[in-house]
Amino acid sequence: MSGLGRRPLLGLGLFAALGAAPARAGSIVGGSIAAAGPAARLALPVQGDQRWSVRALDDPRRLALHLPGATWRGPASLRGAGPVRAARFVESDDMLLIDLAAPALPRGGPARAGHIVIDIRRAPAADFAAAVRAGRDVLAGVARTPAALPLVVLDPGHGGRDPGAIGAAGTQEKRIVLAAALDLKARLEAARTCRVVLTRTRDVFVPLADRVEFARRRDAALFVSLHADSAPGARGASVYTLSETASDAMSEALARRENRADIAGGLRLPSVSPEVQRILISLMRQETRAGSARIARLAVRELGEEVPLLPNTHREASFVVLKAPEIPSALIELGFLSDPRDEAALRRPDHRARLASALARAVRHWLEATGVQAAAG
Ligand SMILES: [Zn+2]
Incomplete structure (x- = not known):
């Protein structure tokens, strides 16, 4: 649909109503996990807008970062740090699976335009187990690419x-x-x-x-x-x-x-x-x-x-x-x-x-x- 849908004056609401809205999914174009104090900081550079959410999973102990509709262009797997052992993208599920070496829960990391940044910190085993049982997102957000000037x-x-x-x-x-x-x-x-x-x-x-x-x-x-x-x-x-x-x-x-x-x-x-x-x-x-x-x-x-x-x-x-x-x-x-x-x-x-x-x-x-x-x- 060319640039039409991106023209702000047209009102995206109209296109959304028509089912013609541009998908709110972007590309993940890289990725890293690095120690940030006691936490492991996961940083994923994104092109376009990308919704994301994290859930806790047990057996084995993992965090699942859902990236609905994302195109993954980052590395096949990410080396861990701190409580994170490693992470790999599972394309069929639009999901980054984060293997944990110890119970840990995510928090939003420092805001960075065009990036998903999540700090993963050690947590009491009981808190982790509660998050698994709740079966809900423990953290969610939207990353946006910084807009270009008109x-x-x-x-x-x-x-x-x-x-x-x-x-x-x-x-x-x-x-x-x-x-x-x-x-x-x-x-x-x-x-x-x-x-x-x-x-x-x-x-x-x-x-x-x-x-x-x-x-x-x-x-x-x-x-x-x-x-x-x-x-x-x-x-x-x-x-x-x-x-x-x-x-x-x-x-x-x-x-x-x-x-x-x-x-x-x-x-x-x-x-x-x-x-x-x-x-x-x-x-x-x-x-x-x-x-x-x-x-x-x-x-x-x-x-x-x-x-x-x-x-x-x-x-x-x-x-x-x-x-x-x-x-x-x-x-x-x-x-x-x-x-x-x-x-x-x-x-x-x-x-x-x-x-x-x-x-x-x-x-x-x-x-x-x-x-x-x-x-x-
Ligand atoms: Zn002339």
């Missing part, structure tokens, strides 16, 4: 054989937008609230559909395309979000010019009935539209603090690069190379720095306001 995809328009707009002084759109995107990336990364990748980092041609797919493959939280096109009579920065009907003739013409290569790939959905798929798509589109509108609003506000704006700054049009159905997206016209004043400004690094700083603020506010949690794993 991903923002920046899309510098044009490139390679497609220079984009060219100003009267010869300024090429593809160069201006790449410089601005690199500046914005550096600012966002310095704030450490998101990861950032560019659809192109060099002067190469990238088809429009590939830019969208690039973001979708990576489960981007936000997609921002940067342009500096040409539009007769237009001056100042402006922001565009997706709509099948353009808000005005200029936006429609801009979109038509940008959309030479068309098509946005098929949607990958969990295997549910067509009816449920329609509901999912509709919910997803609502959330995507709301997220797109929000980044547009924030970008207009922050850009307005720094640079001249085109009147009716937030516009709508059917740009192909805005068509990822599950990723909030906006296209920013940093200015218009067809306007000599905009062209002169866009050539200046200090002007591009003001644009990048405004957009970095907008993205940071968007991440905060949207509450985009990092995707686990």
Whole structure:
């Protein structure tokens, strides 16, 4: 089901209700038992989320660590320490069997992100026997992989054989937008609230559909395309979000010019009935539209603090690069190379720095306001 189920905005509850929730089982990717004072400390590094629980067993005296659904990639057996003789994973039972040299019971060890840590201490024989008789879990928990930061995809328009707009002084759109995107990336990364990748980092041609797919493959939280096109009579920065009907003739013409290569790939959905798929798509589109509108609003506000704006700054049009159905997206016209004043400004690094700083603020506010949690794993 690709990244869909991991998109926090969609609400995992919905997927759980549909039986399409991602399994809460991870991989155990290593393991060790070491002496920690009088205790034996069992530490298992986990990828993904993993539920676990421990029971006491008699005859022979053991602890059973249940790891439901886990994929074991740790060593076949673990050497013991303290009251633990050794441990081995029994794949058919999703269970780590811990052989004890003496009666011992588990306690939670020091918390460590992405690890199951259990301290096993000697216990009075009567306590151990009571735990066996109770037949219940004596300890349980969930280990979680530390979440990755949300991903923002920046899309510098044009490139390679497609220079984009060219100003009267010869300024090429593809160069201006790449410089601005690199500046914005550096600012966002310095704030450490998101990861950032560019659809192109060099002067190469990238088809429009590939830019969208690039973001979708990576489960981007936000997609921002940067342009500096040409539009007769237009001056100042402006922001565009997706709509099948353009808000005005200029936006429609801009979109038509940008959309030479068309098509946005098929949607990958969990295997549910067509009816449920329609509901999912509709919910997803609502959330995507709301997220797109929000980044547009924030970008207009922050850009307005720094640079001249085109009147009716937030516009709508059917740009192909805005068509990822599950990723909030906006296209920013940093200015218009067809306007000599905009062209002169866009050539200046200090002007591009003001644009990048405004957009970095907008993205940071968007991440905060949207509450985009990092995707686990
Ligand atoms: Zn462009």
